[in-house]
Structures are given as structure tokens and as C-alpha cells.
Amino acid sequence: MTNENDILLLKGNEAIAHAAIRCGCDGYFGYPITPQSEVLETLAELKPWETTGMVVVQAESEVASINMLYGGGGTGKKVMTSSSSPGVALMQEGIAYMAGAEVPGLIVNVQRGGPGLGTIQPSQSDYNQATRGGGNGDYNIIVLAPNSVQEMADFVDLSFELAFKYRIPAMILSDGVIGQMMEKVVLPPYKPRRTEEEIGRDCPWASNGIGLKKRGSQCITSLELDPAIMEKRNLHLQEKYRQIQENEVRYQTSQTEDAEYLIVAFGSAARISQKAIEIARARGEKVGLFRPITLWPFPQKEIREYAERVKGILVVEINAGQMVYDVKYCVEGKIPVRQFGRLGGIVPDPDEILNALDELKKQS
């Protein structure tokens, strides 16, 4: 039975903060930026250091935040940061280090329009950066795309679970719509923070001085100057990524059983597309929604199957066309694929999506 006090009306950003405390997060390091500042603000208001002992630091910059994450994650602590697009751009070096050194951690990106400082309005234009690593080298991170305030709350714990299971950074790729909107949310139950002993048991790799058997075993670094060893390490990473692709794909479909056309969209764009589908269905048009929840690993097999079943696919994303390349890769030219998006912080409305759908129909 859910406690009445656990059901709240919260902004997506506020939900992230509440969920972090409740899932036993050890530390948050961040720097304010619109449209995600409520994460840090809410944490400051809730003062978790007085209750669970979770540390909250307003760092001097995003670069500092991500390096605090590198250090905290290296000791096996559940640590996180959050920012918005220009801030996450600054963090890319640190994320690549974490990927190379196999340090788990959570990065929340509440996206705004770019490039550069861009705008403070919502956007999904960091898709490529998030799903292709973003920093240097051959690496991936797990990317989860919430489409509601509830998922903002739920994905915090899920991200930590995956990050520690695979020793990999995980990202919640949200945007200004989901971060700023308020919805009903049922908060997860409290889970205690892990003790040092538990970390020693669960994370034998952690550099925390516990479970230390022989000197050197807890050396955490992304640097290796011997190419032969470095290639092995890269192959190990690639094998890990293959396992993640095999086991961790998540997606959701709606009204696809009889669909002649498919909309593929994630996050807030999926919500708006769902409304467009409601209107289209009322007119008797058979349209369904495929929503990737993990953007990396991308649901390739599933999209490939739909390419055999539907007449055309419309990719709706609030950018100039990024996920559409992943979809086209899966479709292999078998059916028409169109992309629709708005730029510069403008969020498409359901009518515009319906117009794009009509264009797709003319094409197929």
C-alpha cells in the first residue's frame, strides 16, 4: 500500500532529487543551469545530509562536478550529477575517463536547445552526443529517456542498478518539458545507503581501502601506454557493450498491433506524438507508437521487425534529425522513413505531427 505522502505533484527535476535520496544515493555534485536547477535546489531544500547522510555539493563548475563523480564512483559510491546541454558538453572529457576506467555513475541531462549556449527552452538535440559517447575513444554509456515525471523518479534507481551491474556511466536524457512539467508521481520506497562493508562486498574493484587484498588491485585509470594491453582493454569494453545491447534494451509500444504507420519518438516527443495518434485514430487512421526507452542500447531488432509490418515510419524528435539515422539503419531502405522536429527550443504540437504524418503517407 502506497503511503499518501509518497504521492505528490512534482516537477520532473524535483522528482529526480526526491528519488536520489530515496534510492540510497551517496552524493550529488552539480552546478546550476536552466532548465534543471530545481534538482540542486530541491536537494538543498530536503537536506539529505541530515537524514540519509547523502552529500550534496554545489561544485564550482560542471568540469569539477564530473571529476567529483569520477572520484566518488571510483570508491564504489552511488554518485550523480545533473546539468543541461551546455553543461553536459563540458563534462564529456570526464565521462570518457569514467567509461575508460569503468567507473559507474549517473549523469542527468535536462536538454535545452543548442548549439553552444543556445536557448533555455526544451530540445532533444543531444541525442547524438549521448548515444555516441560524446567524448574521445570507442565507448558507449547507457542512455535512458524518461517520458514522464514518474519515469524521472523511477529511472534514478534503475540507472544506478545498471551503472553498477556493468561498471559504466549511465545517463538520464531528459529535456526541459519533462524537467519543468508537474505531474502526479509515486515516489519509490526508501532504500538505505550501502555501508562500506557492503560496497567492499559488491564492488571488489572499488578503491575504498576495504576488501583490499593485494596492492595495485584497486588501481582505477583510463590510461594504459602499452598498446597490446590497451587493445585488450578496448576489446573487453566492446564485449561488455555487446552484452548490454543483448540484455538491456527497453522500449514501449502503443496501438501498434494493427498499425499501418508507425511513429518512433522518445521522451517528451513521444508524449506529444501519442496525442497526435489519439487524434489520428479518432479519424480512423491506423497509427501506432514505438518509444525507445533505452536510446543506447537502441532497440534495433524491434524496429527491424516493424519495417516488415508497416507502410512507413515517422521519426519525431525535437532536433534536426538524429535518431532518424538509427531508425534508417534498422529499416535498411525497405519502407519510407521521414523525420519531423522543431528547432531552437520550439516544441512541436500535435497538429504539426499530424501534418508530417500526412506527408509520409503521400510518400508511401
Place this chain on the structure above:
Amino acid sequence: MKHEIIISGFGGQGVLSMGKILAYAGLMEGKEVSWMPAYGPEQRGGTANVTVIVSDDPISSPILSSYDTAIVLNQPSLDKFQAKVKPEGDLIFDCFNIIERPTRTDITSYEMTAMETAAEQNMMKCFNMFVLGGLLKLHPIVSVENVMKALRKTLPERHHNLLPMNEQAILKGMEIIRAI
């Protein structure tokens, strides 16, 4: 039941908090709700608006092309959102800031004298609650009782002495709305 509302006006008129209280009251009644603000430069002065949806069923998009009801509290808001009211929908405006009145004939327009009444009764702080009263008279989406509960939850405790004044404003708002 599903009601899709846009509330729009000047920053400082209490547009966002009025929407929040409506959404919170909906939550109290076990309904699905969403509250989507324009959080950009609008919030820093100029016009502010918020989309509120209260529904028996899960809500798809928090962003809409058209609305069942538009509440417009200044001229730019009326100009922008009049066209986005669904046919046979409602437009509520406060007379004070409006020079050019609504022109559409396929919707029903309602006028309120909320600003004037609030000023007369020295209750300017509750201006938005007069307007909310008008909306609830037209569409009893949530009960006044639950609005009061929502206010109790959202207002900091140091302002709880203002609760009776807010209730009075809601009830008065119900009296001062009329179709044109």
C-alpha cells in the same frame, strides 16, 4: 472527463500558481493531472502561461494545439489564445486589461471583473483565486473543498492565515463571471 486549459497573463498575476493549485486539487480528487509552464524569459517578466490538464484517464501530451478553456488575463494572451480554443469551447477574460474583446462566435466568451473586485475589496493578493472561482463556476472540474486542501498543501505555513481570504475570493469569483 478530460479538461484541457490554458491560463495566460502577465508575470506576477499568479497564473502559474493558479494552475498549480488547480492541478493539485485534481490530484486530491484522484484524477490525472499535468501542469506545463512556459518557463522561459516569460517567467522573468512579460507574459506567462501554463497548460493544465485534469483528466479521468492517463494524459498523453502536456503540450496541446487547442484547448477546451482559455483563461486570458491580458490583451496579448487574448490575441494569442482566442484562436486556439476548440469550437464550442470557452474563453474567460478579465475586463481590466482588455481593450479589444473576443470576436469569435463559435465559442462562448465570459467576462470577469476580477481585478476591479479584488482592488475594491483590498484583496489584490488573491486576484488569481477570483479567476479560479470563475472557472469553477463554469466547469466544476474540482470541488472548492479540494482547492482549499491544495492551497493548504502548497502555501507555506506562514501564509496559512490567508486561507480564509482565498476561499472568500474563490466564492466571490463565482459570482462575477458572466457570458457576453
